[in-house]
Amino acid sequence: MNHSSENHTEQPFRCGYVAVLGRPNVGKSTLMNHILGQKVSITSRKPQTTRHRVLGIYTDNEAQILFVDTPGIHSKEERSINRYMNRAATSSMTDVDVLLFVVDGTQWTDDDELVLNKVSQAKGKKVLFVNKVDKLTDKEELLPHIAQITEKCHFDAVFPGSALKGQNLEQLTATLKSYLPEGDLFYPEDYITDRSERFMAAELIREKLMRSLGEEIPYSSTVEIEQFKFNDKGVLTISGLILVERPGQKAIIIGKKGQRLKQIGRDARLEMEELFDCKVFLELWVKVKDGWADDERALKSLGYNDY
Known part of the structure; x- marks a missing residue:
């Protein structure tokens, strides 16, 4: 246009x-x-x-x-x-x-x-x-x-x-x-972000984690999306891996009888369905990866290198 x-x-x-x-x-x-x-x-x-x-x-x-x-x-x-x-x-x-x-x-x-x-x-x-x-x-x-x-x-x-x-x-x-200089569009006019849908999915899971947990844990956790694909029925299947630093943190995120993790997953899935405008099947796992927030190489492998 x-x-x-x-x-x-x-x-x-x-x-x-x-x-x-x-x-x-x-x-x-x-x-x-x-x-x-x-x-x-x-x-x-x-x-x-x-x-x-x-x-x-x-x-x-x-x-x-x-x-x-x-x-x-x-x-x-x-x-x-x-x-x-x-x-x-x-x-x-x-x-x-x-x-x-x-x-x-x-x-x-x-x-x-x-x-x-x-x-x-x-x-x-x-x-x-x-x-x-x-x-x-x-x-x-x-x-x-x-x-x-x-x-x-x-x-x-x-x-x-x-x-x-x-x-x-x-x-x-x-x-x-x-205050902006004169010039043509850098991005198509229907874009609202340059981030991938995969990145947005990880961020939504992380937001729900932050909102449902105490002070310390969110800063010891991050999210990796291991699978992001549509099946033949048009359902988007997303597998999210929540990484924490210690076993105690894993137990807190999972919660009693897995209730907290279920709630985090439900909240994230509903927002993803709105964002991606389709049905979403979301699976979440929690894994302990000691010291990820202090390890530059681990940070890079988790995508913290985009500046």
Whole structure:
């Protein structure tokens, strides 16, 4: 489809990259999912849910925005997986047209400061999105807080809003589009992500794991998709392997009489059926692989090498 014929000459089509940055758990994935109108990045209330650079693709008749959703940058780099996540987030700041820095209301931590320092040194247009303002008890604090942030780094635009409630997202999107260079589509207009369906399936299982387990286990677990194929009846068969570091963790994930694993599987399957628009048969196994989160080679074999 040729966009130029639809656009008036004074309105050239724009296309470019926007890196979504911020410390863990400020709502970066929720923001991207709401702008796209579809779930591309998994979310949970736990920090460090996002481990990979996921590309969300927003297309309308004026522009295509390629969102790079980064893992939250954090100062503790105790394990290989944490170092990987920081490298992935930092490397995604180069070669983008706009840096979108997301903060959580008037909360400010050392990790926010760390990200702000990286943003201030990066090239490109800079936009500040102050998320979760609907939850602020004292709205008076907002303007002084924004002033403090913008003193440390120049932002081309500032938006207070709420990713979850969709507040101020239209204005934010319009501004992001205006900052992109002129150019044709990078991806077909019906794409919402550059990730494979296999990758999305693994992420959905991981999201359900994170939502149903305690604090420690999600960071000791990962998911491998061993089988992803359609049978002759058009049913998609997916085999997922959940890797943990210790036998005790395996027992917790499986749960009493296998109930927890069944629930994780059921929740993931229902969302997969919606996402892939077909019937899904999902099998899950749990296996102990000691030290996978500390082993660079094991991480690479599990796909943690895409930055």
